[in-house]
Amino acid sequence: MSIALTRVDFRLIHGQVITRWLKQCDINEIVTVDTALSKDEFMQDVFKMAAPKGVRIRILSVEEAVAAQENGEFERNRILVLLKSVQELTNAINAGLALPEIQIGGLGGGPGRKAVNNAITLDRKDADQLLAIESKGINVYFQTTPDYPSETLQNAVKKLA
DSSP states (O other), X not given: OOEEEEEEOTTOSOHHHHHXXXXXXXXXXXXXXXXXXXXOHHHHHHHHHHSOTTOEEEEEOHHHHHHHXXXXXXXXXXXXXXXXOHHHHHHHHHHTOXXXXXXXXXXXXXXXXXXXXXTEEEOHHHHHHHHXXXXXXXXXXXXXXTTSOOEEHHHHHHTTO
């Protein structure tokens, strides 16, 4: 067993989207990598309550996630690694978290962001960070739900022009 899916989604554990990916990928553990959340016990409880029954939830800092992976802890279950932002993803990869593929889900809205795949938005800063990640040989793609077509990072970035 191992990491079945790595997803960046600013909402983290939420309703239909997560439930559908859990079923699609036969996930039995969610590892949320978020350094700020790993220090906030109240918000951890909120996210744990949002998770479906029977799915183990762990909320780890970047450093804890790297250590857990190095200790073989990601080999015990079918894991969804969940991150809140492209910046946290960048921090995790730079710290040594090994991720062969990244699915980009919701990145939120705001000034300078443009829809590039269904409801997924992108801005230049996130695009540049994702291009740097892809240049390390990590596949990056955009997809909201299992039944919605995926899009490559290269095609998504072209839509920013």
